[in-house]
Amino acid sequence: MASAYREIRPPAKRFERSCVSVLLWFVGRGFQAAAHVDKHVQDEVCGWKDGTIIAIGVAPCGPHMSVRKTGNRLRFLGNVKAPDADAVIEFKSLDAALLVLTGQIGIDRAYAEHRFSLKGDLFSIGMPLVRCLYIVESYLFPKSIAKKILKRWPKRSSSGFAVYFHTIFGV
Amino acid sequence: MIPSYYEFINSVKILSGKNALENIPAELRGFEARKPILLTDKMLVKIGLAQQVADACGGSEIVIGAMYDDIPPDSSVEVVNDIVRVYRETGCDSVIAVGGGSVIDTAKGVCICLTEGTDDLLDHMGVDILKRRKTPFVVVPTTAGTGSEVTGVAVIANPAKNVKMEFVSANILPDVAVLDVRMTKSLPPRLTASTGMDALVHAIEAYTCLQRNPLSDAHAHAAINLIRKYLPRAVRDGKDEEARLAMANASLLAGVAFSNSMVGIVHAVGHACGGVLRAPHGDCMAILLPYGMEYNLSAVSERYAELLLPLAGPEVYARTSASQRAEKSIETVREMSAEYSRICGLPTKLREVGVKKEDFSAIARAAVNDGAMIVNPVEADEDDVLGILEKAY
Numbered sequence: 228m229a230s231a232y233r234e235i236r237p238p239a240k241r242f243e244r245s246c247v248s249v250l251l252w253f254v255g256r257g258f259q260a261a262a263h264v265d266k267h268v269q270d271e272v273c274g275w276k277d278g279t280i281i282a283i284g285v286a287p288c289g290p291h292m293s294v295r296k297t298g299n300r301l302r303f304l305g306n307v308k309a310p311d312a313d314a315v316i317e318f319k320s321l322d323a324a325l326l327v328l329t330g331q332i333g334i335d336r337a338y339a340e341h342r343f344s345l346k347g348d349l350f351s352i353g354m355p356l357v358r359c360l361y362i363v364e365s366y367l368f369p370k371s372i373a374k375k376i377l378k379r380w381p382k383r384s385s386s387g388f389a390v391y392f393h394t395i396f397g398v
Numbered sequence: 399m400i401p402s403y404y405e406f407i408n409s410v411k412i413l414s415g416k417n418a419l420e421n422i423p424a425e426l427r428g429f430e431a432r433k434p435i436l437l438t439d440k441m442l443v444k445i446g447l448a449q450q451v452a453d454a455c456g457g458s459e460i461v462i463g464a465m466y467d468d469i470p471p472d473s474s475v476e477v478v479n480d481i482v483r484v485y486r487e488t489g490c491d492s493v494i495a496v497g498g499g500s501v502i503d504t505a506k507g508v509c510i511c512l513t514e515g516t517d518d519l520l521d522h523m524g525v526d527i528l529k530r531r532k533t534p535f536v537v538v539p540t541t542a543g544t545g546s547e548v549t550g551v552a553v554i555a556n557p558a559k560n561v562k563m564e565f566v567s568a569n570i571l572p573d574v575a576v577l578d579v580r581m582t583k584s585l586p587p588r589l590t591a592s593t594g595m596d597a598l599v600h601a602i603e604a605y606t607c608l609q610r611n612p613l614s615d616a617h618a619h620a621a622i623n624l625i626r627k628y629l630p631r632a633v634r635d636g637k638d639e640e641a642r643l644a645m646a647n648a649s650l651l652a653g654v655a656f657s658n659s660m661v662g663i664v665h666a667v668g669h670a671c672g673g674v675l676r677a678p679h680g681d682c683m684a685i686l687l688p689y690g691m692e693y694n695l696s697a698v699s700e701r702y703a704e705l706l707l708p709l710a711g712p713e714v715y716a717r718t719s720a721s722q723r724a725e726k727s728i729e730t731v732r733e734m735s736a737e738y739s740r741i742c743g744l745p746t747k748l749r750e751v752g753v754k755k756e757d758f759s760a761i762a763r764a765a766v767n768d769g770a771m772i773v774n775p776v777e778a779d780e781d782d783v784l785g786i787l788e789k790a791y
């Protein structure tokens with residue numbers, strides 16, 4: 228006998244998904260650009276083994292993006308979750324991803340609030356990655372937002388213009 | 399101030415007090431387990447504590463499937479894998495860990511392997527990615543300091559790959575923590591002081607880190623109160639059972655606090671000293687605490703001011719003007735260290751635990767990569783850590 232109850236499918240949140248997708252593209256390209264023009268990001272990235280892949284996205288099958296360290300460069304691999312990533316940061320919801328990607332809360336706050344999981348080596352990949360993201364945030368967000376979410380203004384060696392230029396036109 | 403969002407968990411059942419050990423069989427029965435593996439270390443076997451736990455299970459259906467005591471002071475992946483092999487070989491169905499931080503971390507590693515069905519922990523390191531533990535897991539701490547019996551954190555070395563593997567997840571919290579004074583009574587004064595100071599650092603850092611919340615605050619506050627009252631007694635007279643039980647509780651309370659709020663720069667630098675030079679954790683904590691507090695003072699002075707009440711007691715708190723309380727807290731912590739240094743030789747400077755100036759840069763590099771740095775209220779880079787090391791030297 229058929230049940231009197233039927234499944235309720237919560238909304239797909241397509242708009243939020245697209246927003247997160249676009250914002251992740253900016254983070255990936257921005258990270259690639261910052262590693263290209265900023266010495267401090269380069270220094271952090273240099274500590275990673277060649278071929279190291281980092282994926283950031285929304286668990287379990289939301290939008291993602293991946294970057295790979297090649298030589299002294301960081302390559303944006305597109306809006307994909309690289310299957311062989313060495314470190315994966317996954318926000319627990321679209322909402323959590325939007326909080327961080329729109330600059331409402333910082334990386335440290337997001338960590339404190341358990342907004343994401345991290346798979347991989349916290350010590351050798353995770354912490355340098357966090358410091359890179361502080362710098363990337365300081366370039367990509369308007370200064371008023373970045374100042375609010377960063378515990379301290381990071382040391383930088385390039386300009387917002389250079390990072391934006393390479394984010395949009397590639398490196 | 400209440401955080402705009404926070405999470406808190408402590409799912410561990412706590413058995414505290416007289417003959418608590420004798421209730422282990424009843425707890426295991428609740429999980430339909432009857433053949434635990436007992437994990438411990440050689441020292442604890444030698445002084446009879448491991449046997450005491452086994453004896454406490456007497457007169458019940460419980461059989462100790464194996465007593466594994468080959469656990470070194472630094473938990474490593476080889477040992478974890480070896481224990482998993484013994485566990486399967488002997489048909490065990492649960493884990494009892496009897497020991498300090500390294501035994502408990504090793505046991506957590508064993509539980510992760512058994513739950514995930516893996517022998518490669520490398521695939522499972524990280525934050526919030528572990529599955530819910532399946533193996534019934536009882537912990538009997540033999541020091542009063544680490545709080546590991548209630549923390550969702552384990553650190554296990556992988557010497558072959560040269561990786562310090564970190565596991566952070568509420569899913570590795572034990573099922574039961576057993577606090578029985580028989581387990582900590584024989585701890586010598588020096589170790590009692592140093593592990594007690596570790597618990598104090600857990601509470602103070604938990605109270606001031608970015609991840610703090612009303613529940614972790616309450617646990618931290620209660621822990622510091624107990625430490626103020628009972629640590630001096632436990633150090634002076636190890637046979638003082640009330641003081642021992644209070645310190646076991648203080649350590650547990652501080653553990654719940656920092657498992658939820660995390661620790662900060664004192665631990666980041668202390669872990670680095672331990673990693674680079676094997677300097678004892680509790681000693682590093684006692685040495686670094688006042689300097690870490692000074693470093694964070696500008697961001698959390700109000701919080702430090704509040705802590706003067708549990709740290710120094712109501713009289714001192716009332717006597718100190720509001721604007722002086724934060725500094726007075728740091729001073730109180732300094733006096734505590736100095737006091738234990740007089741009573742039992744607790745070190746107060748890094749050079750006393752074998753740290754050398756030429757190690758500073760390696761320590762600073764390791765410290766900024768410690769996960770505890772993320773939630774420290776003030777950002778710190780290698781130069782900042784060097785400044786702290788210089789002062790604490």
Ligand SMILES: [Fe+2]
Pocket residue numbers: 544596597599600665679683
């Ligand atoms: Fe500690």
